[in-house]
Every structure is written in structure tokens, then in C-alpha cells.
Amino acid sequence: MRRSVVLAFALLALSHVSVHAQTLPFDMTPDRPADSPVSNTPAVTVPADGAGAGDTPATGVTDTQADPSATAAEPFHRFILPNGNLGLTGEFDDRTWSVYLTPQQAAIGSKLNIGYQNSIFVAPEVSRLSLEVNNARMADEPVRSPDSVSDLSFDIPKGLLKPGANLIRLRANQRHRTDCTVQSTYELWSNIDAQRTYLSFADNSAQALQSSDDIRAIGVDENGLTRFNFIVPALEQPGATIPLMRLSQGLALLANMPNQAFSFETQGLPAPKAGEMTVLVGTPAEIQPLLSTVPLGAASAPVAGFVTDPNTGSPILVLSGPTWQAIQTAIESIVASTDVDVTTRRELLATQNWRSPDAPFLFADTRLSFAQLGLKTEQFSGRRFRTNFTVGIPSDFYADAYGTALILLDAAYSEAVLPGSHVDIYVNGSIASTVPITSSGGGILRHLPINVTMRHFRPGVNTIAIEALIETEDDKVCAPGATGVETPRFALFDTSEFHMPDFARIGQLPNLAALSGTGFPYNRSQEAIPLSIDRVDADTLSAAATVLGRMAVGAGHPIPVETIASPALIGNRSAIFIGSLSQMPQMVFTRMNIAETARNTWGPDPGDEPEGVDTEATFDEWRQKLRGGIWSGQISSFEDWVKRNFDISLSSLRFAPTTESSFTPSNEASLLIAQGASPDGTGTWSVVAAPSGRDLREGVEAVSTLANWSQLAGHITTYRRGTKTVETVPVNAFNFMPTQPASVSNYRLIAANWLSTNILSYAMLLSALGVLLGLATAALLTNLGRRK
Amino acid sequence: MRKAGIILFWGITSLCLLALVSLPINLQTQLIASITVVTFMAVIKILRAEGIWRLTALAFGTAIVMRYVYWRTTSTLPPLNQLENFIPGFLLYLAEMYSVTMLALSLFVVAMPLPPRPSRAASEGKYPSVDVFVPTYNEDEALLANTLAAAKAMDYPADKLTVWLLDDGGTVQKRNSANLLEDQGAKARHQDLQVLCHELGVNYLTRERNEHAKAGNLNNGMAHSQGELLAIFDADHAPARDFLLETVGYFEDDPKLFLVQTPHFFLNPDPVERNLRTFERMPSENEMFYGIIQRGLDKWNASFFCGSAAVLRRKALEQTGGFSGVSITEDCETAIDLHASGWNSVYVDRPLIAGLQPATFASFIGQRSRWAQGMMQILRFKFPPLKRGLSIPQRLCYTSSTLFWLFPFPRTIFLFAPLCYLFFDLEIFTASGGEFLGYTLAYMLVNLMMQNYLYGSFRWPWISELYEYVQTIHLLPAVVSAILNPRKPSFKVTAKDESVLVSRLSEISRPFFVIFAVLLLALVVTVYRVYTVPYTADVTLVVGGWNLLNLILAGCALGVVSERGEYSATRRVKVTRRCEFGLDDQWYPATIDDVSANGARVNVFAKNLASLPVDTRGMIRFKTHGGDTEEILPVAVRNTSVAGDIITIGCLYLPEVARHHSLVADLIFANSQQWTQFQLSRRGNPGLFRGTIWFFGLAFYQTTRGLLYFFSNPAARDKARRLAEAKK
Structure with a gap:
């Protein structure tokens, strides 16, 4: 293993040189500036001590209202918003993430452009939008673009950008023009336009990628999407699937962008596009028709490296070799660096490409100060303050029913703050706790304990938001200009702490949330997981690569998979099934509790979703309507009261888990992800299925975006193409999968959670x-x- | 072996329950579990299931209490860095933990009290010699005469029975006092009592110096007597005729027996009962102790000496050097020493003496202060949990008995804790409304139900709280001083012969009115806050509710300290006894309706008698218990009322010779059966719900009465009314 990696790197280095040597003669791109040869590194003066970088104020700001029509003519640029358009909402919002730059890009990055539009209610004279790059203040501009998207352009001081991750921080401080109510703060927003928010570079040489590290610089398109376009002429050859799956997982891990997709084609180089990378895999003979100049040596040894497409000037990742064995070696040279020992515990969940800092991974009793979690001490003069941080939770988390985490809040509020103000804690968007401020005359809260229910925690990255809603007498009066007063009313100190206690840890099967969070249970497998693909075609492999890439990112390492000749050979091992539902083996239906009839009835998708009647909603409506009866009305209102106050409903009163009922996917759903136990319960089977190959590919792409993937939960999750929504079927019956060494304290907590359920x-x-x-x-x- | 197996099984079951209740389950689960348990307990109670079911209900309650303790300990204490919240919060926590500890101890003591023992009459012909000691200090002669006469009249072979009056009011030290008044009083007393004793055939004994108070007096008595057994009666505790016959037999059964204790039965109400008018209807305060707790202690061979109404073995006392006098509760102290040296005790649950208890609130408090201080001394000097020689159950029993007297601390804390929030906005108990419902309310309900289960027919709901509250105000300083200076408290004899003739406020009533006013203000603040600070209304309501409960108790206590005037100085005892009433040498058939220590009410059948003038001399002729001859007791008529042929005459005894005292004693004390019947007549469990409603009604009435007394100076009004009546 080790020897082959060394070999691969040697080969890469070798091929690297030869690739460029080979590509140059064929370089006939007309729009590529002749004076910037790829191999030439532009001379960049970097301040020796680096001090100049941080202190240099951004002076060269140009603010143009007009659309920069010259985009096409401009040199190479990279979109920097990781998730497409970004809304900065409320009175205070703050986003930090990092953008990976190649050494070349870091050296010649010159300008940062931000396009934004804000709500008409934002008062320009007291609202600021600020930008920091690598902790250097680049701009602090008034928010004044209510009518159309306007651009802010900043020159980046030389030397501020560095190879690798560069931290970008956007902060909005917005105030309402006239209204002083908390309600009005929801009308405040600034929308950062992804299309017009980019880093531009002095010349096109920044486009070139050289080392395998540069894969991380793949970036995003204007919608925040990232795509690897695989061109594999020999795609359907049986031996190719596993190396390709491994390659796609490796690339997914290297890039680690929030919304990654993989697509497989057998021919035709796609046009270069931001956020996309073309990956060409095949023997020299196979790739010859696509790439006029096959890297030298590929005919005799494994080759992995970038070549520049002579037609477009964009880089293409080429993996080649005389045989598929050799190609596999070439793949290893890239992927091997992402391998980690399965048993190694990760300290962090890497999120910084869309949210910085990385989420600390909490396995047991941990105390983290807000400073460690990336929050800064903030003073706030408005009425609604909101900030958040993330923590990572392991996949065997089993404390949702009983657990409470603790926030030890250090905060202060001024004498102007009236009792009735409160601080709310949200976990993944659901309210978890409320702390009223009860005394007037100001106060300092020193490590005030706030219990945060773990009910909404889930495996993977969790966002915990702290929102302070502040009422004052001034706001009730709301004199003109009152919204802009800058006297601080509330301060949140970064000495506050988040305390995660020891929590029950045991794997649950099925649990798609764990699959989405950390690729559980496949992330723990030392052996190859059988991957059952009914048809080896472009659609299915694209879907498989996208899913596996997503799981690999969750797991933090590639998940080894193997193909199997027939599903019957899987036995009781864990396995992943990807394909159209109609082709799934019969065992899958019974293990997942999916109605066998769905094999024939599911799909074709009716296309435009008809506005069907939602039975449940209608029933509720009728129930609301018929609330007149004296007794039934009393009882149901008592039920509601109990539910509202104590979260107890008749259905929550149960002795033990009920058995799963049979599930039939609706025709509006275009993708289904399900999980169940293998026949003897020792393995985990996961199914990704759709009515057709095309649905599968598109559905998987949609579901594997950050926003959707993190909603995976229950034992079945479906995706509706029409509404672009994810629906989950909660788990009723499940098996425990021990993940921790036996200990009384853990069993005690497990019992607490089971009994609380x-x-x-x-x-x-x-x-x-x-x-x-x-x-x-x-x-x-x-x-x-x-x-x- | 079998015993070990049972203990093991019990241990394992308890451990399992402990593990289950210490799971950090969520609030919903707790709520449902609480509802289940409360329902289960209620059903068992309604069905009046006994035996195993009773213990099961207690086990259920224990589970909820333990859950409360777990939750209270792990999630409700204020953070340590908020000292202003933490300190009162922690005090409250300690107070609650004290209550839980006491509940646990009392569960242990009374989980399965011994059923009343069947009568164990002394075997014919095997009567051990008995010395009866009646220690006295300042009680008056008439009282002593009744007691001594009753003691002398006990059914027992005369040659085996010696009655001793141990007079500490006529010691040489007193008779030579520098205080002239004391000196003269002591000399007269010495003289008079000697005459009385001579007439009654009782030995009079006094000593040189008043050393070691009552214990010293008794030891002096021991030094001058030889009887195998000692029977001790307080000066105001007169025995029934069968007292010795019912008690000495046990000494024959068990050579290691040192004590047979019997209950103290009181003919008069204590001030609380008198002022609340509950004496006839509600079981007395001490019935819980004598009816249940002593029986529970008896199960663990830990029933202790209560100073009077008991028989002790001389040999045992001599072994430990007589009565101990380190503390001011020599009785309990003596018992703990004897238990520790391997002697046994027995409790006979049948009133065999009748006595008096303090009539005024002030002397009631004085008596309780002595008990509390004495128990603190025992806790300090004997420390029952680690007392060598006691069995583990005995240690727990004595710990329970002594720790009980720390109640003024938690009571005070419970009283003022809600004020921390209402007045000063301190959050000393961090819990949400839902948690309060699921944990605290369940705990309180279960606690009340358990109390009712354990003591139901002996103690009505909220009465314990009332008694503790009314004592707390004055007991707290007493207990604190006993803790700080355990050697300081000295023996003070409780006055029991006072009476309240005119309605008035007790001389120590002021603090009660102050506290009531403060709590009332807190109620106003509660209402104000609910309306002005609506977002904390739930917490305010909970705390305000707690304060309201305190206010109700404090209001009821206003009634307790408003002393009602009473016409008859002593309580009347219902007796129905045939007699003849003699008037001017003519004898009419009559029945004695009720008697008191001073007089009797007689129904006379006479056709030609009209109402008699006051102070007419008359005579009552009746047969004494166990006697064959009729004897005559001279009386004076106080009032008469005629109803047809029956004239009811209230008359006052005019005892002229010692024998007359014996006759009075015979009327009142001879028949112990009637006391048992009286106790049974007011015993009954109203249930938690009915009892609570009754108590709230009582509290409301007593609050208004207390306030009326406070604002209208009832003493003056009372006097005016008396004057008006006299004029008529």
C-alpha cells in the first residue's frame, strides 16, 4: 500500500512535467493571453514580514451601480459564495467561510467583487455591510442598494491572499428605517448575489491547476454547485466501477464543497464552467479520441495529473495508464491521501468551505467557550440579535429524548432593557430553550446556565443559534431616528460556554440521519461494502458516485465498496443498493417495509405536480371546523393543552416501539432513500432508488446538496421534484448496534433515552x-x- | 439464612428501584410516571387496602420522592457563581433534604407498627414490690392530693405498693433560701405536704439541694426505697386503678426489660386545641406519638421513657447509675443509656393515666422548648447514630426522635423562601412550570398522601404543619441556643395549672401578627406581579401559591395565639355513673354526667325541687370502683337547670379530709376504659381532600378571629360582658 502510494506520487510528479510538456504544442486557444504561459509563475511581491497584509486598508473601492457587462471580457474569476445567493437577514448577520486558492490564484488575486441588493426598509445611514478577508477589514460600506443589485469592488492588497484556505467574513448590521418593533427586523435583508460575487484574478493563468492539492480549488458555480464531469469511455466495463467509485469519493473528500455532484459520460468533453472539473479516465487508447495529446508515458505507466485542454484552455484531470490496473494505481495516487484509519476519531467535522470554523466533533463530556466555537464578543444596539455556532455529533448519538446540553451564558444588558426581553436558543432551527430577562435596571449574566434540549440534535453538523429579543421603552415610543441609536443594549461575551454532557451512544438501525451525518454505519466498516448496482450505465454510476461522495465526506474518508455478481451473494452483510426500484431484489422490499406493489406502480412521474388534496391537512381542517361539540371539544382542547405545554400526545404514550407499516412511495416522489436491517439484523442495507435512471441521477443530485442531505432522517426519505422538498418517514422499530465498549454509565443513559421514548x-x-x-x-x- | 435471603432480596429490589429513579428521563416520562403513581396510591387508599398494599403504596411514594430528590439535586440548584441565589437556594435545598430524611426515618419507624399488645395482666401471687414516685416541684396541694390519692388507690397488694411524694419544692436549700418569699413558701409547702401525705398514707421525701433537677430528685427517691420496680407519675398524672396490673406483668416475661411505657392521656386540651376548638373532634397532637410512633419504636425495641406513666426496673437503673441528668430531657436520655447497655423496653398502647397539659400558649411553648433543647443535648452528647451498644434500628429510631426537633430550621426556611423571589427577585429554585408540575407538585401530593397513609386517623392534614409553625417562631431561638451552648439549658417545670379566664391575645403573640402581615404583603405583591410582569406569571403563580399556603398556616396560627376565655378551669370528663344526691338529709336518685378535677355535673330525679341557690351545700353518695361501701363526697351547688323532672346540678367539690380526695380521684381517674373510648370517639381519617377543605375553612375562621382579637382588645370586652352578667 505504502509503496504504491510512493510510486504514485513519483509518477504524478513525472507525468506532471510531461503533461505540460506535451500540451504546449497543441495550445491554440485564441482567447488565452499569449504572454502568460502556464508554466510561468508571475512575479509577486510579498511583504517579507506579512504585516503589511493585515494592516493595509482597502482603499481602492469602486462602487458601480451598473451591471458589469464586461464579465465575459474580464479575466478568470471565481465565485465565492458556497451556497449560491446569500441572504443576510435581520439586524445582525455574520457569515464566515473559506475559499481555497491555488498558489497561483493566491499570488495574482487582485479584486473581490460583491453584488448585493437590500430590502427597501434598510436605513442606509445606519446600516453597514462589512467584509473581511483573512481577518483584514476590506470594507465597511453603508447598505444602500434597494432598487437593484449593485456591485462593490475591492482591490485586494498584495499578499493578503494565501495559498490554501482564505477566510472570508461578511457582516451585516442593518436597521429599519422607521419601525422599532422586533417584528420589523424580519423585513431587513441584504441579498448577496452569487453571480456577481467573485474573486477576480489579474490574468487567466489562475485558471490552471497543477497539483492534486489544486483539486480543492474547484470552487462553485453561481448557484453554489460543484460538479465533477467524468469522461470514461470504458465506463461500462465491469472492472471500472469500483476504481471510479473510489476516485469520486477521493475527489469529493479533497474538494469537500457543500453541493457536489458527479456525472459520468463516455464521450465528449464538456465546455469548461465555473465550479466544474472534467476528469478523464481511461487507457491512452480510450482517451485518444477525446484528447489529442495523450500524456507521455501513459502507455507504459500510471499517469495522474492535469493537462490543459487545448481547445478551451481549462485544466482537465487525466488518469491514465496502460491497463485498468495501472489506472487504478493512478487513482490511488490521488485518493490515498484521503484514507484514514477507520478507528481514528475526528476532532473536527470539516465545514469551513461553507462555514468557518470547522465544527468540533463532540463524543463525550466537553466544554467549549464561544471563542473556541468561532463566536466573537458582540455588542448590540438593536432589538433582535442572532448568532450561531456549529458542533458535530457522532452517528451513534442516542440522547434525543432525554438529553440536555448546557449553555453557560455570559451576557449583559443595559438598564434600558425591559423585563420581558428574552434570549432564545435554537437547535437546527427548532426552539430549544427560552430565558426571560426578568429584572429591569440592567444586569450582567455570568455563566447563566441554560438547558438546551437535545431533542433536535442529529448526527453530523448541528447549528445552535442564540437569539436575543430586546424590548426597550425607547422602542415602544419609537421616536424618529430611534432605530439608529448606537448605544449598546446587549452584549454577548465569547467567554460563554457550551457544555455537552456525556450522552447515550449506541447506533440505531435504521437511521438515515446517521447516514447523512457521518455515513454511519458504513463509515465504520473495515471491509468493502457490497455495492449493488442494477445497471452499469452513466445515470446509475453518476448517482452512485454522488451518493458515495456525499457519504465519504460525512465519514471523513472513502468508504470501500465492492461490486457483486448478484444481490443473492450479499447474505447478511451491510450493503448499498442503487438503481431503479423495479429492479431491486425482493429482499429489499421486505427489509425496508416498502410495498412490493411499488415496484410496478411507482412512476412514471406525472411531471407537473397536480394540486392534490392533502388528506391529513384536510382532516385537520375538518377537525378544526367541527370543534363545536361540548365534550369532544373539551377533551380535544385538553389534549391540545397537554400537547402544547408538556409535549405529550396520545401517540407518545406507548410501551414499546410499534412495528413499521408498509410504505408506498407516492408518484410525486422522484427519489427514495431507505434503510433497513439485513435479514439476520447484523448488517445495514441502504437503498437509493428512483422510478428511472434519469430520475435517479437528478434526484440524487438534488438530495445530495447540503441543505437537503442534512434533512435525511427516519427510515425512509423521499424527494419530491415538483416541490423540491424532502419528506421523511420516522423510524418506529429499530435495532441497536453497539458502538462503544460496554459500560454501565452508557447503558444507563441508553436506558434513560429508551424509557423517555x-x-x-x-x-x-x-x-x-x-x-x-x-x-x-x-x-x-x-x-x-x-x-x- | 432465610433472614439473610430476605434482606438480600430487599437490597436488590431497592437497588433496582434506585437505579430506575436515578435515570435522567425527560419531563414527559416523569409526568406520566407521577400520574400513574399518584393514581395508584389514591386507588389503594380509597380501597383502604392494608398490609402488603399499604407497604406497596409507601414504596410507590418513596419512588416519587426519590425521583424528586434526584431531580432536585441534579437540576434545580442555582449556579454557584450567583451567590445571592445560591446561598438561599442551597439552604432551601438542605431544608428539603432534611424533610426527606425525616420522612425516610419515620417510614422506617412506622412502616409496620406493632399492633396494640393484648392485655398482659400481672400473674396472681407474683407481684413484685413497687415504689410509686410522684416528683413535684411547685404543683399545688389539691393537684397533688388527687394524684397521690389515685396512686394509692391502684389495685395492688398494699404490702407491695409504696407511694412516695418526692418534693423538690421543699428542699433544705429552698427552705433556707436567701429569698424571703421563697423561703417562707417552701417552709409552708414542706409542712402542708407532709400533713397531706400522712393523711393519705403516702411517704413524703425531700432532699438537701436541688441538684440535677428531676433526675436528681428521682435518684434521691431511689436511694431511699427498695422496691423492685419503680412507677413514675408526674404530679398532674393520675393513674387508673389498673395501671400496675396492666404493666408489671411484662417484667416477669423478660428479665432484661427495663421499661414499660404507657401513653399520656390528657383531660384538658392544649392551647391549640382549645383555641381552635378541636379537642372533642380531632385527635390530639400527642396521639400521633403515642398512637403510632411509640408503637413503631416498640417494633424495633426502641420505645423510650417519657418521664411519666411508666414502670422501670430498679436493677436496670442501678446498673447505669440511676436516672441520667446531663440533658433536660432525662427521660429519653435514661432510656437511650439503658437501651445501649442491652436492656429492652415495651410500650403498652392503652391510656392508664390521665393528666393535664399546659393551658396557655406561653407555657405550651415553654414545655416544647424544654423538649427541643433536651433532644438537642441528647443529639450532641449521646449522638444516637453512632451510639455504641444500640442496634441499628434503635440508632435510626433515636436519630429520628432527636432530629425531629430540628424542624424549626426548615419551617423557617419554607416560610421565607418564597419571599426571596416575591420581594427580592432571587431565583433560588431553578425549574420551569412544567417541571414544577411533574416533580414538585407530584412530590408534595405523594408526601401528603404518605403522611395520611402513615398517620391518617391520628393526624389530620396540615395539622402537623400548623403545630410546627406555631412552635417554630419561639423554638428556633431555643434550639439555636441549645446547639450553641449545649450545657446551658436548665430544667424548667412546665406550668399546667394555669387557666385562661378571659379572652386575650397570648403574651407572645406579636411575632405571629408581624409574619402574617409580611406574608399578606407578599400576597399583594404576587397579584401585582402577575399583572405587571405577565411573562413570568407562571413562576410568580407557583411561588405565590406557596406563599398563600404559608399565609393560610400563619392565619390559622393567629387563632392559636388568640386565647379563648373559659369558664371551667379544667376539662370535664364524660362519665355516666349512678349515685344519689343528698340535699338537706334527703337522698334523690341521680347520675353523675361528667366530672372534672374541681367539680361534677349531676342529673337528679326530683319532682319537687326547683332551682337551687348558689353555694347550697349538698352531698354525692356513690360506690367507689372496686369498693363495696357507699361513700359521701360533700359538694356546693354552682348552678342548676330544670328540665321536667330532671334537675341538672353543677357542683363544686368541697374535700374536707384526705379521703375525699380519694373519692374525687375515683370519680375521675378510676376507669381507664372511658379514656380509651374518648380517644376512639375523635379518631378518624377525614382523608386528604376533605381534611384539606376542613382545614382551609378552619384557617379562614381563625384568621378572622385572630384579627378581631387583635383589633378589638377582647380582654376589655370580656370583662365588660362579665360585669353585665354579674349585674343581672
């Missing part, structure tokens, strides 16, 4: 033990002491 069991157990203790005490007392 199966409420009546606890009551019953308590009653049973009560009776038993009564009997034991009676026996004891009649045998001890005096009796007559």
Missing part, C-alpha cells in the same frame, strides 16, 4: 418495582424486629 414502559417498570419493593419490605418487616 417509551413513556409507559417507565411508568410500568416503576410500578412493577414498587410492588416488588412493597412485597420485599413486607417480608423484611415481618422477619425483622418484634412481630406480635
